[in-house]
Amino acid sequence: MPFTKLSGVEELQTLLDSFDTWMFDCDGVIWHGDHLIPGVRQVLALLRSHNKHMIFVTNNATKSRKSYKNKFDKLDVQAEVDEIFGSAYASAVYLSSVVKLPKEKKVYVIGESGLEEELNNEGVAHIGGTSKEDNTFEPFDLHSFKPDPTVGAVLCGLDTKINYTKLAKAQQYLTLNPGCLFLATNEDPTFPVNGGYLPGAGSISAPLRYMLKRDPTAIGKPNSTMLDCVKAKHDFDPQRTIMVGDRLDTDILFGIRGGVSTLLVLTGVTTESDITGPGASPITPDFVTQSLGDLVALIGEENRI
Structure with missing residues (x-):
């Protein structure tokens, strides 16, 4: 099934209206190392202003949720500890609560x-x-x-x-x-x-x-263990949920397996050639855009309303 490449304000607005819960990978989507990707701060603030449910689902296992919260704070991006699900946390829960x-x-x-x-x-x-x-x-x-x-x-x-x-x-x-x-x-x-x-x-x-x-x-994406951890803490409708990521074999597959819609951004690992033409991956996102920061266009549109 072909993906939709977001290219205009109307398509971005439809995306905003269609989903209540937004799940995000972090590395390659929100930031590169200690550098915030341009426009991301404004986009996340826009989503919160529309009362969107935010969940940050990352495979990074070097940081605890508390440490991740500190990183968000340093980058001046709002995030709460209970919105953050890292593979370190999921692994600890798996050991304590799943295999006991x-x-x-x-x-x-x-x-x-x-x-x-x-x-x-x-x-x-x-x-x-x-x-x-x-x-x-x-x-x-x-x-x-x-x-x-x-x-x-x-x-x-x-x-x-x-x-x-x-x-x-x-x-x-x-x-x-x-x-x-x-x-x-x-x-x-x-x-x-x-x-x-x-x-x-x-x-x-x-x-x-x-x-x-x-x-x-x-334990981490794209495996169901991570999604089970999220479901245990958050109530959301999969039909109104979208997973935003930069990797086909982790983020996008995670969303597909979880029955939620997917948005691929090209600011991380995956390139456009990975999803188009001969030899393209069989893992196909629902939507593709160059950067999460592209949604900044909606802020200017709202100011004109």
């Missing part, structure tokens, strides 16, 4: 402080992560390694300090501890930053997948 990891069990974390914060908030015990012991570039010595028999899961998120020790310990737990769960916050291979792309959380778990010949259970 026993209290005596721990999680071995490959990830950063935001992931640890969300695990703490859900009462999930963990080791690894930002610990000094594991953030080392000393050679890993298997003979001196004393595995913790209470580790019941390995959780991989984006870790910008990934090293051999973390991968080796994770491999040992997944090999030695019976029933140890292999989880990934998300499977994004890259993420956009101002000026290009960097390896994502999916790239961090890739060595373990190769070693173990086993895929992790992925």
Whole structure:
């Protein structure tokens, strides 16, 4: 089914009128790194002025919801903690409420402080992560390694300090501890930053997948676990909901699987050539526009009314 490319104020107005709940990815849609995408602040304010329900659904696992709120504040963009759903939070909820990891069990974390914060908030015990012991570039010595028999899961998120020790310990737990769960916050291979792309959380778990010949259970978009988390906290009508994202294989597929409409913006990973012509992706959004900031045109239109 072909997508609609938004190209005029009337089409933008129809979009505004058609949806009550707006879900947004963040990286590549709202910002690049620490740089807000032009026009986004005004567009989000416009949506709030029309009483739209806002939900920010991100696969970023390095920040807790509280940290994300701080980032929104620094960029002078309104957002509430309960409007933010990151894969770090969803992973913690998955462990505490879905698989119900026993209290005596721990999680071995490959990830950063935001992931640890969300695990703490859900009462999930963990080791690894930002610990000094594991953030080392000393050679890993298997003979001196004393595995913790209470580790019941390995959780991989984006870790910008990934090293051999973390991968080796994770491999040992997944090999030695019976029933140890292999989880990934998300499977994004890259993420956009101002000026290009960097390896994502999916790239961090890739060595373990190769070693173990086993895929992790992925929590974030496009998987239904993330949407279940959103549904548990927010009441919305899928027929009046739209997902705005920059990636076909995560954001847009997430929306399609969730039965909501989708808007692809071209300020992140996906380019127009990915959705047109020979070799185009079979994942098709409902709407496409260059940038979320394009909706700024509606502000000028309202001022003329």
